Amino acid sequence: PVVIGDEGIRVQVLVSPPDDSGRRAFTVHFEVGDTWTRHASGVLGDDVSVPGAGELTVWPPEGAAVLPTDGLYERLSASGYGYGEAFRGLRAAWRRGDEVFAEVALPDGVEPQGFGIHPALLDAALHVNAADADGQGQMLPFVWSGVSLHAVGATTLRVRVTSAEPEGVSLEIADTQGAPVATVGALVSRPVDAQALTSPKADTDSLYRVEWAPISTSEAPATHAWIDELASLVDTEVPHVLMSPSGTAPATVTNDVLATLQTWLADNRGDSSVLVLVTRGAVATEAGETVTDLAGAAARGLVRSAQVEHPGRFMLLDLDGSETEDLVAGALATGEPELAVRGGQVSAPRLARPADALVLPDEPWRLEVTASGTVDGINPVPNPQAAVSLGVGEVRVGVRAAGVNFRDVLISLGMYPGQALVG
Structure with a gap:
């Protein structure tokens, strides 16, 4: 892996063994922290042919009309393309029929060492499309194919861009003598919503949060059994409701609940049994509500972890004193893994976009x-x-x-x- 920058971001290129034709598949991965993420994939192979060789030796290209480039980067910036000084490399542009030509160069102080072709120079080779664009809106490179590098170390390039079927362009890139530097068989770009990228609004880009939403309970309440301890199990086919003790130290409660969960799972009565842990005031279902049972809150966290490991074996129910036996039975019949009763209404946690989401300024x-x-x-x-x-x-x-x-x-x-x- 190659380390990039002071933040310790690592890049790794994985190349497979060659196939029958000598080509090798490769993937490019970035590691941030302890997580590797694939960002690109492709195929490598040898190609001795150089498309367009010798076509850029005459410069400027004969019969080509000059395209205006004055103020180009200012116009691009206003359209959402924020190019820094190192990437403002387009020096001149021309058009001849369906062909577009450009001359690009690295700014003073930027050296090409360490790159086959400097990223800023390659990116500048694409800016001629913006200079020649006609109301296309913002476009970003999406798929590259047929990319070949023929020489390294260039600081100034000549570029020829032509159409490539079905929806891309091809590039021929040469040095100041017209000798081939790189070729791109096809580059396909896709439109992008610039406003969504640069100015996300609360209604389209806000984070989700958990909100408790009222739900309907079953009209055919489930049969259930209240128990004080696991020894009083009566029927594995009905939910068994165990009340969490209140007024006890959180450590004591969680240790007792852990032992209960382990015993429940070890019981040989089958996977159809469901254990419901009931608490009172152990979760806040709306802003401003106070959690009064800290031990129960800790026990709920433990049970939620067990729910992930054993789906369908555990339920959580938090009460406020307004419940009835029928309401509890109807709530258990919903099959929801987590419920709360507030003011005689059963609710369940749901992911939702907040109505009062943070609205960001339009300026930086x-x-x-x-x-x-x-x-x-x-x-x-x-x-x-x-x-x-x-x-x-x-x-x-x-x-x-x-x-x-x-x-x-x-x-x-x-x-x-x-x-x-x-x-």
Whole structure:
């Protein structure tokens, strides 16, 4: 693996043994943290032919009309293509019939060493399409095929772009003497919703969260049995409802519940038996509700883990005192793995987009603690520095979601030692 950048991101190319034709399949993987993700795949092979060799020796191309490039990158920036200085390499462009030509170069201070062809130079070779575009909207490269590298070390290139069936373009790339540097048999691009990428709105890009939604209970309530301990099992075909003790230390309750789950699973009465753990006030089903049974909350977490390992064997039911025997029976008949009763209504957790999702500013922003004492005090505020044009060697990353650690929570609550409180 090759390490890229100071953040320890590793890149690995896996190449398979050659097939009967000598071609090798390959995949490109990135590792961030401990996770490897495949980002590209393709086929490698030898090809001694050089399409278009010698066609770029006459420069500028004879009979070609000049295409205007003044202000190109400013126009592209306004359209959502944010090219930094290192990637603004298009120097001139021409059109001749169905052919488009370009001259591209690396900016001063950017060296090609370490690359077969510098990424900024190859990317600039595609900008001639933007200079020649006619209302196509934003397009991003999607599939490359027939890519060959014939020479390395170039800092200035001549490019010829032609149509390639059914929906792509082909590229012939040469150095300043017209000698072949690279060829692309076909490059297919796809349209992209620029607004969705650069300015995600709450109604289309917000994170899901858990909300408790009312559900209908069965009209034919399930038969069930209340038990005080597993020794009182009466029938494996009905749910057995076990009340979690309240007013007991969380460690004691979770140890007892763990032993109960293990005994239940070890019982030889079959996989049709269901154990229901009942708590009171061990989960908050709406904003502002207080959890009053911490031991029950810990036990619920343990049972949820057991539900993942043994689907259908455990249920969770949290009560508030408004329940009736028939309501509990109807709730158990739903088969939902997790339920709560509030004000005589049964509800279950569902993933939903929040109605009060955070709305991000249209301008560049950053997160700041604007008020201490609650995580609601973390808010996006304008960040003029983010609008500054990128320099050589700089990149801009758009973050859609990020995790927090315990220190972040303490800072947002104004509880971190030595932290200056926000007024």
